[in-house]
């Protein structure tokens with residue numbers, strides 16, 4: 001367990017979160033290197049013996065230290081912007097293991113990706129195909145491309161991903177896929193290297209993922225009949241983690257299912273996990289400022305807010321809250337809403353939790369390693385938190401806390 005109690009205090013690996021708060025201040029994101037590596041190994045083990053690439057989804061947590069760990073483990077990267085590509089390269093990632101997803105790649109981003117020599121641009125529309133082709137022609141290169149296809153997995157069988165796979169903004173429709181591939185094959189500056197899909201996030205059952213694999217494979221076989229032979233199949237990410245009482249299927253079940261579907265095929269299998277690599281490997285550490293008892297509700301006001309972790313406000317996401325000190329003198333037990341200092345009613349981290357705390361107590365918001373720091377903002381001119389990576393008995397600052405001066409350094413008074 002990356003986060004466990006030792007001598008009454010919650011620790012990240014061997015380091016007490018009290019010590020981290022003292023050294024680096026709060027609010028602060030704390031990651032466990034062993035947890036990140038362990039999560040990656042689960043994919044690596046499940047894929048052992050198969051030609052494959054684990055392309056870590058950078059958007060889940062793009063801290064350079066995290067990307068550097070991934071690069072050293074041999075991971076590739078799934079990116080959605082030129083900024084993320086720059087991060088991957090700065091962290092020592094191999095551009096030949098980068099896949100570029102997203103519906104709105106700009107001209108400049110396409111150029112940047114082609115110059116860097118990435119593995120594949122995942123095209124999401126015919127308009128994008130034209131733009132990539134023209135850009136490649138101008139640079140005098142062949143652009144390696146795949147289409148993100150919407151496998152349109154039966155929403156009746158899988159109600160929890162019934163967000164209308166057919167009519168979301170991502171990918172090209174299954175029914176159009178053969179035609180767009182044949183069109184693309186006529187562009188001499190495009191090299192059709194693969195096919196991809198990504199059916200959604202926080203999947204807890206492997207069934208829709210495996211169904212999608214079968215649909216994508218069927219398409220791959222049809223394309224081969226018309227002479228379009230692809231070298232990789234990218235099944236996306238979306239592997240769920242436990243926030244509360246979810247029981248996500250183990251990674252091995254997703255991967256084994258896909259390997260079963262792809263048995264006997266020679267294509268490289270690509271997966272792009274994000275949340276399942278970093279989600280449970282990080283916590284947001286925050287300190288109690290005030291207790292505010294009320295008539296119908298009791299509040300704990302903490303020094304972290306929705307600008308630091310927006311998932312509760314944005315998605316109504318539920319994160320487990322743990323007291324760093326299991327028991328402390330002067331603590332007041334109660335049922336509390338845990339809120340931040342921001343001037344919005346949506347500024348809460350948790351609601352109706354049993355806690356025994358006092359001003360100065362530390363709380364850990366669990367499973368905050370994915371879509372936490374990356375979605376933070378400076379709303380209310382709040383500097384973003386520090387990030388700390390723990391490995392064994394060592395805690396290393398991997399991103400300094402922002403300063404208020406940095407926040408307006410790029411702004412100008414009118415002359």
Ligand SMILES: *Cc1c(COP(=O)(O)O)cnc(C)c1O
Nearest residue numbers: 057198201237238272273274275
């Ligand atoms: C966001 C995204 C992922 C990662 O999703 P997780 O739920 O974090 O695993 C993978 N692939 C694509 C194309 C994505 O957009």
